[in-house]
Amino acid sequence: MAINLTKGQRIDLKKSTGATLTDFCVGVNWGGIESRGFLGLTKKVAEVDLDLSAVLLDSQGKLCDHIYSPLYKPELLAKFGLPAGKLMAAGGALKHTGDDRAGDSGGDDGLDNEIITVNLAGVPQNVGQIFFFLNNCGQEDFSQIPYAKIRMFEGTPTRVKDVFASYNVAAEAQYKNRRALIMGRLYRKGTEWKFAAIGDATEDVFVGQTVARIAQEYSNM
Known part of the structure; x- marks a missing residue:
C-alpha cells in the first residue's frame, strides 16, 4: 500500500517485501484551472505550465548537477550562476520526460504530466541530496491550481507498476502569491537513501x- 506523506515526514525507501527501492519514477500530476462561462452553462479550462525540476547537491551543499527545462533562457540562468537546462543528470541516473505546458484539461486523469526517472545505484557518490521542485511559468499561483501531486512509483513513465509514496498539495488560501513549490528531497543517511516531503x-x-x-x-536540513 502506498504511503500518503505529510509535510515534513521522512521515510525509508523500504518496500513491503523488505527490499530497497532503487529504481523508480518521481512524477507530478496537476490540473488546469477551470472556470464557468455565461450562467454556468459552459466550462473553460486555462492551461497551467508547471515545470518539474531537480537539483543534486554534494555533501557540502554545493550544486553539482541539475535537471530543468532546456527552454529556460540561458541569459537569465547565467544571472544566477546556473548552466543551461537539460533533461538528464548524473550520467543518465536521472532522466526527465520533457515539458507539459497545459496540465489536465478534463479533471484528474490519474496520470503524471512530468516525470523524472531515478536510478539511485547510478548516482555518483559525491551527491548527498536530490531536491525535487515545481515552478509555474505562468501568472497563476498555487491557490488557484486545483491540485498538484507528487508520487514515487516503480515502473516506467508510461506504466505504473506500484506506487510507493505520494504527497498531495490542495488548492488552499495559504498558497496565494506562491508560484513555486519545493516538494521533497532524497538524501543519503549513511549507506542508505531516504526521502523527506x-x-x-x-x-x-x-x-x-x-x-x-x-x-x-535547505542544504543543511
Whole structure:
C-alpha cells in the first residue's frame, strides 16, 4: 500500500517485501484551472505550465548537477550562476520526460504530466541530496491550481507498476502569491537513501531563484 506523506515526514525507501527501492519514477500530476462561462452553462479550462525540476547537491551543499527545462533562457540562468537546462543528470541516473505546458484539461486523469526517472545505484557518490521542485511559468499561483501531486512509483513513465509514496498539495488560501513549490528531497543517511516531503511554497517567479533558495536555506536540513 502506498504511503500518503505529510509535510515534513521522512521515510525509508523500504518496500513491503523488505527490499530497497532503487529504481523508480518521481512524477507530478496537476490540473488546469477551470472556470464557468455565461450562467454556468459552459466550462473553460486555462492551461497551467508547471515545470518539474531537480537539483543534486554534494555533501557540502554545493550544486553539482541539475535537471530543468532546456527552454529556460540561458541569459537569465547565467544571472544566477546556473548552466543551461537539460533533461538528464548524473550520467543518465536521472532522466526527465520533457515539458507539459497545459496540465489536465478534463479533471484528474490519474496520470503524471512530468516525470523524472531515478536510478539511485547510478548516482555518483559525491551527491548527498536530490531536491525535487515545481515552478509555474505562468501568472497563476498555487491557490488557484486545483491540485498538484507528487508520487514515487516503480515502473516506467508510461506504466505504473506500484506506487510507493505520494504527497498531495490542495488548492488552499495559504498558497496565494506562491508560484513555486519545493516538494521533497532524497538524501543519503549513511549507506542508505531516504526521502523527506517538504511541501514549501515560495514566491519565486523563476527557477534560478528556487535553486538559490534550496542551496541557501535547505542544504543543511
